Amino acid sequence: DSGVTQTPKHLITATGQRVTLRCSPRSGDLSVYWYQQSLDQGLQFLIQYYNGEERAKGNILERFSAQQFPDLHSELNLSSLELGDSALYFCASSVRGRTPTDTQYFGPGTRLTVL
């Protein structure tokens, strides 16, 4: 158990809908990262937040947005869902920069199925 929690574990929804994925980082970690894992794209970085502020952006669609709240939990919002958005969405957290071997610890993931 990495200490990163994600809810829900599974989500099944229809095209055009909107969903919210939630992530709680490990205690003390200020950085939260979101990744998408799919068969055709592999593991791709979406976005990073550090202590409430957006830090880096990757291949995140405009239909997707995220935020990190004062208690450091993060939410990833996916809207106007398409079939191709079906994937496993991981959240990871790290202390960021405190040690040279800073590691990202991954949560269990949310499996999103768009029908």
Place this chain on the structure above:
Amino acid sequence: ELKVEQNPLFLSMQEEKNYTIYCNYSTTSDRLYWYRQDPGKSLESLFVLLSNGAVKQEGRLMASLDTKARLSTLHITAAVHDLSATYFCAVTNFGNEKLTFGTGTRLTIIP
């Protein structure tokens, strides 16, 4: 753009044999990570490699880094069934903490 390639993509090997997974990356990187993923599960951190010549070992797994060749290897010694999983390497670029992942190597250990 930073690209990371792994080979082989699939590896089926017998127990007690040795093998190596290769990870090449396209531009200078400051950290290289190895992760393990069991089917349908999360990613588990195995190693972090920082400098040229770095070598780390944990049980039957040993990872090394050659920054000049932009190559990391994950060596499996005397494989056992419990090592069956998908192994990913990932790199970060200077000043950027996002992980760029390789394609993964699906390792199957056959009794």
